[in-house]
Amino acid sequence: MQPLLFLVLLAGPCLYAIWTDLSRMIIPNHVVIATVVLFLAGAPFVMGLEEMAWRFLPAALVLLAGFLLHLTGQFGAGDAKFAAAIVLFVPLRDLPSLLWIYAILALVSVGVLHLARRTLRARGVESRLKALAETRTFPLGIPLALTALVYQILAIRHYLILS
Secondary structure, eight states: OHHHHHHHHHHHHHHHHHHHHHHHSOOOHHHHHHHHHHHHHHGGGTSOHHHHHHHHHHHHHHHHHHHHHHHTTSSOHHHHHHHHHHHTTSOGGGHHHHHHHHHHHHHHHHHHHHHHHHHHHHHTOOOSSHHHHOSSOOOTHHHHHHHHHHHHHHHHHHHHHHO
16 A cells, blocks of 8 residues: 555654754755655555656656745745655645645644744743744745645545545
């Protein structure tokens, strides 16, 4: 079952990306590399090489769009690379659903982070997490990683309902 394997493979890099984005506001290159390597290692067990190869086209387009957004200051370079790596784990037909999941989780993440910042400020507590200390930026890696995990969980549910 492809979504279960992909959920297991993505769990570590996604949780680590959330932590590093919260604590340092970066997604390190080794997380992105690990995500791509895990796709290359696991995908041959659940799909053919042709489908694997086709997964790189949308990933390249996401990377290009991410870097264009990075040039305008709207997106971090690590976010762009991580988003492209995550797209490898999603079939082309499901990319619109992935975008909806991301939009919802981004809004929820903004709200939760804003609430956490306000709560800490009201109590006079300083956070050691850079994402909570900085108020002008938002760690996009959080909703990106959550999107990857939630998508795979929903795909597992969909698979179980159909079987």
